[in-house]
Structure formats: C-alpha cells, structure tokens
Amino acid sequence: MTQQWIDYCLTKRGTSLTTPFGPEVIVMKVGTKMYALFPSDGTPTVSLKCDPLRADLLREQYPEITPGYHLNKQHWNTVALDGNLAKADIQGLIDHSYELVVKKMTKAERESLMLA
Template sequence: MFALIFENKEKNCRLNLKCDPIIAENLREQHEAVQPGYHMNKKHWNTITLDGSLSDEDVYVMIDHSYEMVIQSLPKRVRESLAES
C-alpha cells in the first residue's frame, strides 16, 4: 500500500503517502498542508490536505515517491514481475 485517500464532503480530501523520513520532515516544514501521517507511522507517512495550496505537480511527485518507496521494499522477483506488466 502506498496511498490512502480520505474523503469528507465538509472538508478537503486528505491523502496519506509513504515518504522517506528526511524528506517527510522537510515537506512538513515547507508546507502547512503536509502533516505527519494520520493513523499511520508518523516517521514514514505524511498526510497531505488537498486544499489547493500545493500544485498538482507537487502532489504527483509525492505520489510517485510513495509508490517507489513501496516498490523498492518488495522482493526482487515481485519488482521484476511488476516491471513486466
């Protein structure tokens, strides 16, 4: 799992993404919309509030980073099978 989406009609959507701990801290310092992971390991997960304060490109980069972090932790044969599909 590399992402969780929380939808709330009364508030902005939130997205939990896995992140390298050093990068996670930097993002939290730079962006109010990036907080420690809600109901997740606070060291390895960020919660991004999709309130328009981050560009789409910034969010896509964070999603790609999360996906890559998870893929790199998989066994080699699983990574290779994903690359084939």
C-alpha cells in the same frame, strides 16, 4: 479533486484500489503494499509514504503536509488536497511513495510488475 489523484495512482504499474479497512478508506497498493490512502468521506487528503528525513522537511516547508493520520508519523505524511499545493508537487509526492514501496519489494516482485 481527490478523484483525479486516485485516477493518477491507478496509472502506476501494478496498482490496485482496495478497501481493507472498510469503505471509509480507499487504499492504493502496489503488489500487496500500501502507498496511498484516501478517506472516502469527502475529506480532500491523501496519506503517503515518505522518507523520514524528507517527511520532516516537507512538514516544515508546507502547512498542507502533516504527520500521517492514524499511521506511523515517521514514515507517512497526510497531504491536504485543497488546491494550495501545486499539482506537480502532489504528483511528485505520490511518485515518491510508490517508488519507496517498489524499492522495498523483492527482485521477483519488481520483475512481476514489469510483466503486468
């Protein structure tokens, strides 16, 4: 199930698959910034950047969404990919993470994504 979400991330403009922390974690980046982390040990989770207020609401609403594992708990959530969350919800969380990172890029960095 995790592979489908890695593949989904790779459809996002400017996304690259990296392993800066070693082979244990697959990191999806847009430009030079991380927006999704998948453990490569088979654990079906993804850690995603999230607006802090939205992160708190999501954690209250869904037991599958917890504070980011080994990440800033205010800005990152870890999402269980165990089949309990709807695919549309997971896709929306990935989209939100990607958009947060793109929004923080410089104008030149955003424009370079359009050329890629």
